[in-house]
Every structure is written in structure tokens, then in C-alpha cells.
Amino acid sequence: MIKRARIVGTGSYVPDKILTNQDLEKIVDTSDEWITTRTGIKERRIAPEGVYTSILAMEAAKKALEQAEVSPKELDLIICSTISPDQPLPSTAAFIQHGLGANTCGAFDMAAACSGFLYGITVAEQFILTGKYKRILVIGVELLSRVMDWEDRATCILFADGAGAAVIMPSEDDRGIVHTIMHIDGAFTDYLHIPGGGMRYVSSHETLNNKMHFVKMRGNELFKVATRFMENVSREIMEQTKISIDDIKYFIPHQANQRISIAVAERLGLPMEKLYSNIDRIGNTSSASIPIALDELNRAYKLDKGDLILLASFGAGVTWAGVLLKW
Numbered sequence: 001m002i003k004r005a006r007i008v009g010t011g012s013y014v015p016d017k018i019l020t021n022q023d024l025e026k027i028v029d030t031s032d033e034w035i036t037t038r039t040g041i042k043e044r045r046i047a048p049e050g051v052y053t054s055i056l057a058m059e060a061a062k063k064a065l066e067q068a069e070v071s072p073k074e075l076d077l078i079i080c081s082t083i084s085p086d087q088p089l090p091s092t093a094a095f096i097q098h099g100l101g102a103n104t105c106g107a108f109d110m111a112a113a114c115s116g117f118l119y120g121i122t123v124a125e126q127f128i129l130t131g132k133y134k135r136i137l138v139i140g141v142e143l144l145s146r147v148m149d150w151e152d153r154a155t156c157i158l159f160a161d162g163a164g165a166a167v168i169m170p171s172e173d174d175r176g177i178v179h180t181i182m183h184i185d186g187a188f189t190d191y192l193h194i195p196g197g198g199m200r201y202v203s204s205h206e207t208l209n210n211k212m213h214f215v216k217m218r219g220n221e222l223f224k225v226a227t228r229f230m231e232n233v234s235r236e237i238m239e240q241t242k243i244s245i246d247d248i249k250y251f252i253p254h255q256a257n258q259r260i261s262i263a264v265a266e267r268l269g270l271p272m273e274k275l276y277s278n279i280d281r282i283g284n285t286s287s288a289s290i291p292i293a294l295d296e297l298n299r300a301y302k303l304d305k306g307d308l309i310l311l312a313s314f315g316a317g318v319t320w321a322g323v324l325l326k327w
Ligand code: COA
Pocket: 029, 030, 031, 034, 035, 038, 039, 114, 153, 154, 155, 157, 192, 217, 219, 220, 221, 222, 223, 226, 256, 257, 260, 284, 314, 315, 316
């Protein structure tokens, strides 16, 4: 009998090329000291020319599939979360399905920005629990270096490229996805957005000249909303599952800014050693940030059977989400 949906394999991939804060000092008016103290980021990974989103995604997916001992041909569904797709049409999931050599299973993209991976596993869980599907690949992948305004020091220092993936299958015991919560509030759409290139502001000389194809951010306001909403959703998860912060082995927040992560952890009363962070090395990889962090913990053998892991995200939309895993 299916009791839960469980992550049975994780994988991640970041490009080799490292862009340090010192490198950024040569591109925009900034300093290693400013970036480190305001964000916690020391370096980030940037994909070389010729590498697309689906290529990063497949690297992470192959590792997750290998760990789960699932062949691409056995997949029932592929969910790809990204806001930096290969092309506007077709979906990046289509390139991934073909590139992996998967069967003609269902596959689609999901746009929930930095909450995309948590939205993705929430959707996957439903298909597993109904018994409809048995093997689902969820990927969070971003190539944000391509949508950065490299003259805007407030954004180009934050975002980076990378991919993380998980294979989700039925579990007959209580290990797996314990609880999920998704939220969105479209009142904040202009806090973080790429205005151009859709049907509202169709690509034109004007949208190009006005840099409307790059990420625009109201960082200061976003900081406050992100902190509050990630705290709130973490509390919702704990209240609804009747657990306390002491029961959590690791808290993995979306890696947006180390100051946000620390503020959320402090408000929750979480001991800092339980806060997982890789933002110093990886930067903000949006959809990819939580699955990369989860994969790092998993591959470092830091997760034991039965551990409770709390995941919380926040991103453009604004979206925010929480997931509780029993490993
Ligand atoms: N280097 C040096 N100075 C910079 C800078 C940089 N890279 N970026 C901005 N500044 C300057 C600003 O121009 C401003 O100067 P001024 O006081 O002369 O006007 C000053 O630093 C303070 O800017 P402010 O935006 O108030 O800084 P901050 O402490 O809020 O930090 C962010 C900026 C972007 C790091 C922070 O707001 C943040 O992380 N916000 C959340 C962003 C986020 O998480 N986004 C993704 C969500 S998924």
C-alpha cells in the first residue's frame, strides 16, 4: 500500500566556471567586502556559451536517476521548474525528455521561480499518492547569467547557474514527503520580474533598448517579504504536522541571501548548525537552489533514515512554499 511519495535519488550539477566577487569588481562598481557582508556570496558558477538550460538539467537528472536506479525509459512524468528556459516554445521539458532518451511520457515546465522545485515535488506527490504514476523526475534548473543586466550591480552579484533533480517514487512506510504547502501573492509581481519577451511586452527594439529582458528587482522590499513569508510557511508546516523546531535535523531555505536565511532561522529559534547553506559557493540559483543543497547533504551522507528535513522557499510572483521530508 502506498503511504507516501519519497525522494529516492538526488542529483545536481553546476558549471565549472567560477565567477568570484573579485571578478565582479572588474565588471561593476562593487567590492568583495560589500557582496560578502550583504549577501554571504563569495563566488558563483556561470555556464559557458553553447550550454543551455536543458543541458544543465540533464546532467543533474542523470545523477538522480542513477542514484534511484531508475532508467529514463521507466519514467512516468518529468517536471522541469525553470524561469530561464531553452526557448519560449517548446518546453525545456521536451528537450530533456528527448535528450535523456525517456519514453514519450508526460513532461512539462513549471514557472514558480525560486519556489519551483517545491511546487514540483508537491505536484509529483499527488500523482504518486493517487497511484497514477510510479517514477517521477522533478528538476529545478536555471541559467540566470543569461538574463542578468551585467551593468546592474544590485542583481548581477546575486544570481547564478545550476541544476538539481530528484526522483520521486511510492513509499510503503512513513518515509517520504510528509507535508507540502504552496502560496502565491500576485500583488508583488513587480518585486522581481523580467518584463520583456512575453505577450505583454513583446520583444522589440524598444524592449531591448530598455533592458526589459533582464531581471529587475526591488531588493530591499523583497528582503523583508522573503524573511516574513519563509518564516510563516515554516511555522505553518510545523503546526500542521505537530512538530517543533527541535524535531528538525536540517532546515534548507532557498539560498537567496545568507542574511535572509539567518534571519528566518533566528525567528524560528533554529540552532545555526541545523541551517544548511551553500550560497557562499553557489549564489542564488532560483529553482535549482534547494535541490542542489539537498543533493549536497545527501551525497555527503549527512542524512539518516527518519531525519526530518524542512525546506522553505521564496521567489518571484511572489511565490513561497514549504515541504517537510522524512528521509
Ligand atoms: N555593490 C556595492 N554597492 C551596492 C551594490 C553592490 N553590488 N548593490 C547595491 N549597492 C548599493 C546601493 O546602490 C545603495 O547605495 P546608496 O545607499 O548610495 O543608494 C546601497 O548599496 C544599499 O542598497 P540596498 O538595496 O538598500 O542594500 P541591501 O542591504 O538591501 O542589499 C540586496 C541589497 C539586493 C543584497 C538585498 O536587498 C537582498 O538580498 N534582497 C533580497 C534579494 C533576493 O533575495 N532576491 C531573490 C529572491 S528569490
